Amino acid sequence: MSADDFNRHTDLKMLLHHIYEFQKGVRRLVLCTICPTCARLMAERLQARRIDYLVQPVTADKVNLYFGHRACLDAVRMFVHKPLNELSAEEDFMLGVMLGYDLPMQCERYCTRKRRPLPAVGAGG
Structure with missing residues (x-):
């Protein structure tokens, strides 16, 4: 074999x-x-x-x-209708939940993918 x-x-x-x-x-x-x-x-x-x-x-x-x-x-x-690695954070979350993946882990994954660096705060602001 x-x-x-x-x-x-x-x-x-x-x-x-x-x-x-x-x-x-x-x-x-x-x-x-x-x-x-x-x-x-x-x-x-x-x-x-x-x-x-x-x-x-x-x-x-x-x-x-x-x-x-x-x-x-x-x-x-x-x-x-695109490669799975190109799904938006929302699409990825929906698919993971639909597949029965661990909900708290899916929530963490979603939040990680959605986080954006906060803009720098200027002096005096």
């Missing part, structure tokens, strides 16, 4: 676990960055289970695969 095969196998096992968590109600939305081949295999599994999904290209050898509740995917379609 090559390193690529091993990584694909590991990705698929992880994704199957995410499907299980979604079906049990633990997650409402899942995001995985995987190779296009894995995304095609996962899309087949998601279709067979009638789970909505969305695939967005990242690079030639990576895609973002979102799956979960249709309303969550509709929201993702409305504001995620």
Whole structure:
């Protein structure tokens, strides 16, 4: 088994676990960055289970695969149409909350991204 095969196998096992968590109600939305081949295999599994999904290209050898509740995917379609590292602080916060990331950590991340250096106060001011 090559390193690529091993990584694909590991990705698929992880994704199957995410499907299980979604079906049990633990997650409402899942995001995985995987190779296009894995995304095609996962899309087949998601279709067979009638789970909505969305695939967005990242690079030639990576895609973002979102799956979960249709309303969550509709929201993702409305504001995620650029690389994730280019999301605004508000978009990044929304996506993190939708994915179920730790809320206090998301709040700290948002505040850190929004902080601007305060202008220098002049003498006598």
